[in-house]
Amino acid sequence: MPRRFKPLFLSATIPTGTVVTHNPHAQRLAMATDAPSVALGKFAMSLNITAITLRTLHRIHQQLADLTDQISAGPRQITGRTKHLEGAEAKLTIVQNDIKKAKLLADQKQLQLRSAESKLVDLESKLNACKTNREYQTLRDQIAADRMATSVLEGEILEALELIDGIRKTLPVAEAEVASAKKLLADVKSRVNTEAATLDSHVATVKLELDGVERDLPADSRESYQRMIKSKGADAMAAVDGQSCGGCFQQITGNMVAELKMSRVVACRSCGRLLYLPESSSGS
Numbered sequence: 001m002p003r004r005f006k007p008l009f010l011s012a013t014i015p016t017g018t019v020v021t022h023n024p025h026a027q028r029l030a031m032a033t034d035a036p037s038v039a040l041g042k043f044a045m046s047l048n049i050t051a052i053t054l055r056t057l058h059r060i061h062q063q064l065a066d067l068t069d070q071i072s073a074g075p076r077q078i079t080g081r082t083k084h085l086e087g088a089e090a091k092l093t094i095v096q097n098d099i100k101k102a103k104l105l106a107d108q109k110q111l112q113l114r115s116a117e118s119k120l121v122d123l124e125s126k127l128n129a130c131k132t133n134r135e136y137q138t139l140r141d142q143i144a145a146d147r148m149a150t151s152v153l154e155g156e157i158l159e160a161l162e163l164i165d166g167i168r169k170t171l172p173v174a175e176a177e178v179a180s181a182k183k184l185l186a187d188v189k190s191r192v193n194t195e196a197a198t199l200d201s202h203v204a205t206v207k208l209e210l211d212g213v214e215r216d217l218p219a220d221s222r223e224s225y226q227r228m229i230k231s232k233g234a235d236a237m238a239a240v241d242g243q244s245c246g247g248c249f250q251q252i253t254g255n256m257v258a259e260l261k262m263s264r265v266v267a268c269r270s271c272g273r274l275l276y277l278p279e280s281s282s283g284s
């Protein structure tokens, strides 16, 4: 047997066809629908009250869930853009550090070159003071070796300067990426702030509507409904989809459908959602 709840609203007594409902909102809803049931008279109308109310509540809770999603999407977008900016800034820092390192290396090599050159001048000045051919030759060899070393150093300095130029060329791209990431972040922040105000006012409107519908729930149904909403939110309800629960897609019994048609509150045995008949089936 399906789990039974008390009907949300006092409804028809079948033999007499008398409609008793203490629910002005539900009545309004029932009146508002132009489903064929209205044509069948008061009795058919009352049978639709539960479905219509659950459908309305479900729609409102889905709207609230959707609005909540949209509200929480804002900070997520800001976080995403902030990370993007941090990434661009990190890349720029790497480029800047690479330039610093390359400059330091070039400076060190230039210092080495200057000291090697002054050493050469010193050695050359000593050539005339040599007393033997052997001493002179040794000094000449030393000078030749040192010249070779300085020319290698000059080559390395040139390479270091070229390296700096090469890295510097990537600097504008890295800087542009940071600027663009900053702009994107500022844009998303301003958009999220603007949207947040609109979304908050939508939430307030929808909550007001929800309060109106919930106020009409009979006290005995309200408690179990609130419990379900608290634990499941919009997933506390599901439309019947053919012979299945529209929430978990498990099949429901013909008995359950029959109970639903009698305005009884039926919960899905598999997922516990409060079921209601969709507009097309409950209205006909």
Ligand SMILES: [Zn+2]
Pocket: 238, 245, 246, 247, 248, 249, 250, 268, 269, 270, 271, 272, 273
């Ligand atoms: Zn289910």
